[in-house]
């Protein structure tokens with residue numbers, strides 16, 4: 001983390017878990033276990049139908065609500081999709097795009113991720129743009145080239161002012177939901193590399209101000225070490241964000 005230049009963000013990704021009625025008790029437990037003063041922004045990304053309940057329950061605890069996906073289209077005949085306008089209208093502040101599960105199960109490619117990020121930015125929602133290599137790519141030694149391409153493609157056409165609202169999440173696919181975390185050195189190396197890619201496109205100042213999160217089996221035990229790395233500005237947390245005590249511990253770890 002480097003709080004002098006950028007925000008620390010601890011974001012939970014609930015994926016397709018929990019229900020709207022479980023949110024209030026969850027937030028209450030989280031509040032009980034969270035440090036009173038915090039130095040990070042806390043976000044919980046839920047299925048779209050649960051966002052209003054999260055906004056309501058999270059207000060007092062200062063937990064922001066985020067979505068997990070958005071349509072690249074503004075409106076129209078796209079059954080089942082949710083637009084950035086609709087997310088913004090209910091008060092959504094953040095939204096994940098390009099999560100590896102969307103890429104893998106829904107065939108999302110980098111240009112679609114870019115279109116979605118731009119759709120969100122137009123409506124004032126901060127995109128949490130996920131990138132990350134597979135195990136095969138890591139073993140083949142192409143991690144940085146691949147992640148650099150993903151970042152470049154995702155940021156295509158996004159100007160420096162809009163970049164200020166963007167959050168990048170580095171999530172090695174082999175570490176997601178596997179209990180296998182990247183070492184803090186591995187995570188730092190790629191997050192530093194991502195910042196270098198952004199520096200090349202936008203220059204030193206904008207690159208210094210972008211929050212880059214690590215995701216992939218971050219938990220109550222390993223969070224402090226990962227967050228101590230200079231280019232890791234927070235976490236995108238799946239499994240451990242479903243447990244209020246663990247999530248609160250990760251939030252506390254970011255207070256270091």
Ligand code: PGA
Nearest residue numbers: 176177216217237238239
């Ligand atoms: P995990 O998920 O923390 O359960 O590995 C992270 C993510 O998919 O964002």
